[in-house]
Amino acid sequence: MEQEKHVVHDHYDAEASKIGMWLFIFTELLLFGVLFVIYAVYRYLNHDAFHLAAEELDTFIGAVNTIILLISSMTIAMATTALQKKNKMLTIVLAGITLVLGFVFLVNKYFEWGAKFDHGIFPGSVHLTEALSQGEILFFGLYFIMTGLHALHIIIGLVLIAVVMWKVHKGKVHAERAALLENSGLYWHLVDIIWIFLFPLFYLIH
Amino acid sequence: MENEKHHIVPYRVYILVLIGLLALTFLSIAITEIELGSLSVAGALVFASVKSYFVLKYFMHLKYDKPYIVTMVLFVFAIFVVTIIVTFLDYLFR
Numbered sequence: 283m284e285q286e287k288h289v290v291h292d293h294y295d296a297e298a299s300k301i302g303m304w305l306f307i308f309t310e311l312l313l314f315g316v317l318f319v320i321y322a323v324y325r326y327l328n329h330d331a332f333h334l335a336a337e338e339l340d341t342f343i344g345a346v347n348t349i350i351l352l353i354s355s356m357t358i359a360m361a362t363t364a365l366q367k368k369n370k371m372l373t374i375v376l377a378g379i380t381l382v383l384g385f386v387f388l389v390n391k392y393f394e395w396g397a398k399f400d401h402g403i404f405p406g407s408v409h410l411t412e413a414l415s416q417g418e419i420l421f422f423g424l425y426f427i428m429t430g431l432h433a434l435h436i437i438i439g440l441v442l443i444a445v446v447m448w449k450v451h452k453g454k455v456h457a458e459r460a461a462l463l464e465n466s467g468l469y470w471h472l473v474d475i476i477w478i479f480l481f482p483l484f485y486l487i488h
Numbered sequence: 489m490e491n492e493k494h495h496i497v498p499y500r501v502y503i504l505v506l507i508g509l510l511a512l513t514f515l516s517i518a519i520t521e522i523e524l525g526s527l528s529v530a531g532a533l534v535f536a537s538v539k540s541y542f543v544l545k546y547f548m549h550l551k552y553d554k555p556y557i558v559t560m561v562l563f564v565f566a567i568f569v570v571t572i573i574v575t576f577l578d579y580l581f582r
């Protein structure tokens with residue numbers, strides 16, 4: 283009964299929410315898109331240096347993070363199915379798995395960046411500016427900016443998913459009002475797609 | 489009234505898509521291990537594009553959405569492609 287009252291009072295429009303989310307995703311795609319263009323141009327201009335610098339990156343840890351993100355993308359998509367099937371508990375469990383996987387991704391990233399820092403590779407470091415060539419400096423600059431911006435998106439996505447889990451638990455997000463979960467899912471998949479391109483460009487090509 | 493606004497996607501579909509995505513990931517790792525020179529860049533990008541196609545189509549529900557959302561997505565990708573082409577026309581013919 284209470285839910286019916288809500289529907290009368292609130293303006294809930296799932297389709298409009300979805301369009302809004304997609305428009306936001308477009309701005310995100312273009313934000314990262316331009317960074318990819320910058321990467322492409324500098325790679326074209328500093329071909330050998332990019333090859334050399336990419337050797338520094340650990341393909342294994344990159345692959346593990348790719349797998350983690352792909353699985354988490356599946357679980358958040360499944361959470362929507364569970365919600366539509368009115369299985370509240372499973373929705374929370376699936377979103378929770380996504381949350382944990384996203385956190386593991388960040389932990390991996392922490393160790394990966396930590397290893398770089400230990401080797402004296404971080405923006406503005408003495409080793410970077412004095413021992414490495416112009417092209418390698420560009421490579422690591424782009425590496426830190428792009429994976430850093432991506433990690434920031436992961437953090438935002440995790441906050442969103444945590445909020446959704448709370449609202450599902452409270453019954454504010456349910457089968458008839460699933461937009462918040464669906465849109466958080468869309469955001470998470472966007473983060474996944476960006477990583478799908480970051481992984482080969484930084485870790486695989488050398 | 490659109491009461492059944494949402495097509496409920498079965499769990500099975502998501503599991504199959506994940507298996508496909510993981511297979512493509514391992515394939516792309518394997519293919520870049522081989523020294524193919526500039527081809528390996530192209531190869532890796534083709535694999536990434538196929539993977540994001542599956543993510544967009546199934547995980548992001550474009551397969552089940554109304555066609556105008558797909559049109560908007562294609563439009564944004566077209567803008568991106570044009571940006572790349574124009575940028576490289578500049579750099580290649582300086």
